[in-house]
Amino acid sequence: MSTPLKINKPLVSVEWLHENKSASNLVILDATLPKVGQQQSASNKIEGIENAFFFDIKNIFSDTTAPFPNTAVTPDVFEREVRKLGINHDDAIVIYDQHGVYSSPRAWWLFKAMGFENVAVLNGGLPEWKKPGYASEALLVYNGALGNFKSSYKPSALYDYKKVLEVLSDSNKLILDARSSDRFKGTSPEPREGLRSGHIPNSKNLPFTELIDDGKLLSQTELIQKFDNLIDKESEILFSCGSGITACILALGAEVAGYKNLAVYDGSWTEWGSLHQLPIELN
Structure with a gap:
């Protein structure tokens, strides 16, 4: 059993992630948003880092009923949807996107706004991960037990x-x-x-x-x-x-x-x- 991972910096390298990919409490999230003019792909069709799940900023972690785009959801909704990804309060989360560094910082900031600090952005995202030939695969669809993540919102x-x-x-x-x-x-x-x-x-x-x-x-x-x-x-x-x-x-x-x-x-x-x-x- 590997030692639970504690992330003490907001940005990690692909080499660091590769070295720590077997940590028992590691969760990898793909928080890709299409840039202006691009279309969103179906999450289960996207190639991503191995063992990664899709963190859907646009449709799940934004209030789609709000008058302005990308409005943060309430802490209760955030907690409920993060639990659906199987995420626990003692997990270590690394977030990346497929552009390099574009939308992943938004997901990182949402976690921090909800009082969660054991989280970092992957510098260079998927393109940087693939340069050394690290493994990628279709994003996983989580269907396991609910996590116990708890929101502690910081206004x-x-x-x-x-x-x-x-x-x-x-x-x-x-x-x-x-x-x-x-x-x-x-x-x-x-x-x-x-x-x-x-x-x-x-x-x-x-x-x-x-x-x-x-x-x-x-x-x-x-x-x-x-x-x-x-x-x-x-x-x-x-x-x-x-x-x-x-x-x-x-x-x-x-x-x-x-x-x-x-x-x-x-x-x-x-x-x-x-x-x-x-x-x-x-x-």
């Missing part, structure tokens, strides 16, 4: 627009927008129809693509440089993007860089840009 992890309004003029809190600079400045139209262009007042722009190189997150040293140029480590950072997905890439990068006071604006620009009573800035 400070996920903001709504009302909480964002409260911090607009707080100099100890930085709002970082993960969208492209053209969208941030309002010089390119939003991909979602009906959204205003621009950004949240007093926010700064750090496109998520600046933290990714060839599908992998930058090194800790490079990430420290990115964030230390913007804010000191004692301040709180609130991350926003288009719909709450790529903001979590910034959150992952900031945690790797050593920042602790982090939050994600769940509705992000899809919500902010839709609500005409909320202030915006251009350029």
Whole structure:
């Protein structure tokens, strides 16, 4: 019987995962979301890392009745659906996606928002896993016993627009927008129809693509440089993007860089840009 795995870092390498793949409490989740313009594949048809299960952000772990996409589900729903994947409170979870590092940080952040810390993102995802020839297979469909996972929700992890309004003029809190600079400045139209262009007042722009190189997150040293140029480590950072997905890439990068006071604006620009009573800035 192998020793239960304890993950003490937010990002792990494919070599680390391969070395620890036999741990008794390891759960591997595929949290792939299609990028804009792509179609979602049937989960049981996707090639994934061996022994991985599909973590369906779009249809299961987002509130499909909410007015904005990718809205986090309630803690009760999250707990129920995670238990259906057989996940227990003492498991160690590694999450990846098929793009490299794209949607897996969203699943990682949801687990952290629900009070679960023994979780990490696989740097480089499935493409990086396949480079050394590590085994892949069709994703498994879990049909075993329910797990005993317990949600312990942290409200400070996920903001709504009302909480964002409260911090607009707080100099100890930085709002970082993960969208492209053209969208941030309002010089390119939003991909979602009906959204205003621009950004949240007093926010700064750090496109998520600046933290990714060839599908992998930058090194800790490079990430420290990115964030230390913007804010000191004692301040709180609130991350926003288009719909709450790529903001979590910034959150992952900031945690790797050593920042602790982090939050994600769940509705992000899809919500902010839709609500005409909320202030915006251009350029």
